Amino acid sequence: MEHHRPADLARLIHPRSIALVGASERAGSIGERTLTNLLTHSELAGPLYLVNPSRPELRGQRCWPSVAALPATPDVVVVAVPASGVLAVIEDCAARGVAFAVILSSGFGEAGDQGRRQEQRLQEIAARSGLRLYGPNCPGLTNVNQRLGLTFSPSFPHDLVKGPIGLATQGGGLGRNVMQAMERGIGIGLWASTGNEVDLQVADFIHYMADAPDIRVIVSLLEGIKDGPKFVAAVQRAAANGKPVIVLKVGKSEYGRRAAQSHTAALTGSAQVNSAIFRQFGVVEVDDIDELADTAWLFARAMPGAREALGIYCSSGGTAALTADAVGAAGLRLAAFTPETTALLRARLPDYAAIGNPVDTTAMVLSDQSVVETTLGRVASDANLGLTIVPIALDYGASTTRMADCIIHAQQGCAAPIVPIWMSDRLGEGYQRLVAAGFAPPRSVGKAVSAIRRWVEYGRHRRANPDVGALQRPLAQPGQRSHDGGATRSLGEAQAKQMLQQAGVRLMPNALAKSADEALAHAGRIGYPVVAKIVSADIAHKSDIGGVQVGLRDAAQLQAAWHTIMSTVTARQPGARIAGLLIEKMAAPGSVELMIGVTRDPVFGHVLTFGLGGIYVELLRHVTRRLLPIAARDAAAMVHTVRALLGGARGQPPADIAALEELLVRISDFVLRHADRIEELELNPVWVGAKGQGAIPLDALIIERTGAAA
Template sequence: METYQDLSRLVSPRSIALVGASDRSGSIGARALENLMDHSDFKGDVYLVNATKPEVAGRKAWPDVASLPSVPDTALVAVPAEHVLAVLEQCGEKGVRFAIILTSGFGEAGEEGKAAEQTMKEIVARTGMRIYGPNCPGLTNITERLGFTFSPSFRHDLRGGPVGLATQGGGLGRNVLQAMDRGIGVALWSSSGNEVDLQVSDFIHYMADAPDIKVIATLLEGVNDGRKFVAAVQHAARKGKPVVVLKVGRSEYGRKAAQSHTASITGSAEVNSAVFAQLGVVEVDDIDELIDTAWLFARGMPRQGGALAIYSGSGGTAALCADMVGNAGLKLAEFAPETLAVLRDALPSYAAIDNPIDTTTAVMAKPELARTCLQAVCNDPSVSLVLLPQALEYGDITKLAADITADVQKESPVPMLPIWMSERQGGAYKVFADAGLAPVRSISKAVKAVERWMGYADWRARADIDFKPLMQTAARPVADVPTRALSEPEGKAMLRAAGIAIPVSRVAATLAQARLLAREVGYPLVAKVVSEQIQHKSDVGGVVVGIHDDAGLEAAWESIHTSVKRNMPDARIDGILLEHMAAPGGLEILIGVSRDPVFGHILTFGLGGIYVEVFKDVSRRMLPLSATEAEAMIREVRCFPLLDGARGKPRRDIAALTALLVKVSDFVVAHGDHLVEMDLNPVWVGVAGEGALPLDAVIVMEQGEGGK
């Protein structure tokens, strides 16, 4: 069970020491002092620490933390890197609860900086003081107007609201705050930098409990502790607070940039995305999408099966918006008769009233018609959200319509989402922003936000909120532990013992023995080389299929030995595995398990053979799997119609495949402390009633488990 410290005295301290306080214009210490004293509404005690001056900016200063007259809750550290460790030692000895390290030049700067960070961890372990940073812009509590930061923009970024923002880097986090200019409001921004101690996960967990926060937006460069992250986002889900994430470092270029920036573990993009989706974390692709999506959640929670209304004064704009809604698989609402009656009475006969709505230019002549129509649409029982695409800026006319929209929104049971398509921003844009409607800058961005918003309702409806991932109970992976790939007979024996159906097979050490065993196994056969040195048997000519008689068996025996000796002369052949061939016409599927260093064991499902590499059509899950989740994995892949009987083909045994996935999951749970990876490829899937059989199995264990 992951534990989290109460961060309330970091977010809202009763007293604070600014170590490195300065009156030198432009310095970090001076900017931090200005934000704290001039632009914050801090009512607690402030202690300034300066090693060379008894007074800073007209206020008394102390030479060091040790000489302070009382113990501050938090220390804001703004001294050069070479002095930071000494300051932290004094803070820890003094009994300071939290230290915010603004200074850079640590883990992101090389080996010497990493060594300093290790010392910081030792200080935390020894004193109990928690460290935030280093290499961070500080902490901003906008609800209470507290700026523990050196940012010159703090004074301008003070629009409060229900979004909690947890980031690692500072620049993109500040970018989110500056979206306040189009109407979003933020309660708290944490930017945890190199995360020597406190991590993004600590703040997600804190924000999940914070009464002034409805939704959590996070910018991740990497996840340093997968267990803690999973526990934090699950806590947020149980509290009914969506987590929206933008993950940086999804390409090789991005990974390198993220590592040099905050020295984070970026992880596999595919695994990260799979974990996010499984846990209901809403993943976005860009910074404006993070803002749009988070703010939509802040304005209202979606309901499952909801539908949209499109309201515009331009027929072409309404049609374009409807196209994008349809292409995204979203649903337009069917208006109730009473809604249609209001629209029919208010608008001219040539207006389109049957969703999407085109009011035509009638509302320009009579703007109050917009109030009547919008109220009717917002109150329609089938409408969950109203899209308002605005193609043009018409000065006072547009502003008046925006005033009416903002007024109607105050009483509306559903959110209205303005889409500001014009490059020209006038008074209407400001009206929307001031009303907290945060206009989105394109139809495609708006539809993406709505798609994710509504998708979260679907996830909530099917989610197991109390799901306990195997990673929370299995042993943590240890670097550089020796591993061993089990032979195919060994691996299949383990699977068979776990109740997984495996084709009948035997291992022959000699050709004479092979002839006898062939009759026991039964023709037709497949013959495979058995060697600890060979995992990919086909690559060295170590597999022969379609053996129907003794003559074919003798030829296969000779072929395998000759090919293996030619391709891998140093490999020791321990025997030949003889296995009864599956019936023709089966579909080949891949089931793989890998142990991700951040999120633990991940199961992958998709087309088998070479297709998984070509099409990359797979689904992934953390384990353990329920039967419901296993079937969802199967239905999630694009190739599912092949399993479901596309174009007259027979339907495959999906029930047997589902049961196999669950048994594989159970196998991994049983061996989770030592299982490194497993590859069942191909898995033969017959038609309904014929079953699903792993035909090949590669299992890699830590040394000492499952073998020598």
């Protein structure tokens, strides 16, 4: 199988024929529940073959002794036998030319070393035969829009609300939790829960859903990402087709990482790297299941447009203020109504009502429902609004039911979505009508505004990155970083800077001196003041052991510095191999210290980190990250995060932002050219002069893989 290439899943999701190995009548068994879901609750497009060597028939259908004995080759084989019998079944499937096998059985990688060895054998069978494997240790696959349940779950017949949302998860329990959000009116057309991902991964299903005509919004619960480039390609495909991808990534904390690894034995990656890559490719990241459901359904109802400003329509002053506070705290903006809207509100609402934004109709709507019918529709259709929030603080019986009917009617007359918030724990008839009409009301102001914020931010990202789904140059391949002492080596600063200079990176004039006399000669040619730094492949942090002296203004100071550095370093790190001192022109004072770093993430590959440098990098951790390669637009966005420090505050001249952006792109290109070689790179500090003076790394560290081609 070609690495990182997404699978063609059409025959798995729309199979023409299915075989169930392990079909059973033993009540409550996986084989019995799967058989019931297929025979009783699914609408099959073709034959269902039952495989059970000890039974001639089940439920009036013939049983076959093995996959090899079947009269025809099915598209999909569902495997519901104990783990000890799975390998033999998969061998039969491979020999028969089956396209897909869904392995429901547990007892593999999640169960220890023996299970992992079994998974390795499954991978070997798939690799040599072309058979694609789904699972093991999974609840199966549910195609709700086609009413097909390749699953043992007893909930399958109860979770069958068709809809435009596609769900891809690794864990089954949380995935079923999202499926049961259907009770709020959320229709999920396809659910893939991939389990241990011995072959097919969540990314394969995101890629499929990106092209599936019946799916408009893609939702994913991730415990770990095994193939970073495949995941990136999948979300780019979704972006190219205008489909938002909404992700809840568990395993962010140390506790969460341990749980995720013990559950699926998956690589969880760095939480910061994951989140940065999600942002880079327009993936909407949420923090909890409720947020996942609220956000997904808002996207399923409408995609964000250019109008971001919001309206609030309410009959309770306190509730209106609470909602307005939440909107402001989220960094969102309330709209100014058009004169036409204001005039109608003034004419229809009493003098003591609030006709600005938020609108507080007061309790008079309880006695005159026609006011809501005319004013809500006008507000929701206002040309300055992108969305209208209607918080409903309490269930007031028939009055609230009429309010729900007004919301439904108003939505029919306007394109911008209306988001009703059902705040009461009493789920009366009004709530049920909203659910039946597809509104899936959020249950609190905070949850609703959180979903709206993500909806608005996604729209901004799409407008700022119209080609976010365009294919990039190939990513640098990820690789598990080795902690073997012989696996990597640190290049000296002089060697690292030589590599960078050859790549077109501008540096301060410098030269390596192997003696004090050479140091004086170099300084005379370069021009004082200079900096003197120890050069040793054994010393990564030179300043920590007295290996750097700055501001040397003449030969006498340089001569003294030579002896001081050599004696101090020798005393503090006696075993270090010293090549000499690097003599370098000293940069002008007054620059902001910045940092550019690159690390190789084991899942995604090379990731660039940029932000405040010097002593501030550890103290403030004010950084932004991008997966490589980056383009000019990415570099500009990264620099924008520190723009306030570079804009010429307090009489300082504006910094050379263009040069800094160019440096970021040049470093990206440099790393990609040496992708198999570079494990880490750090430029800290990076000096940025006034406009036209450039952006220049003052220190450089490169850690490379030993044995990699130069």
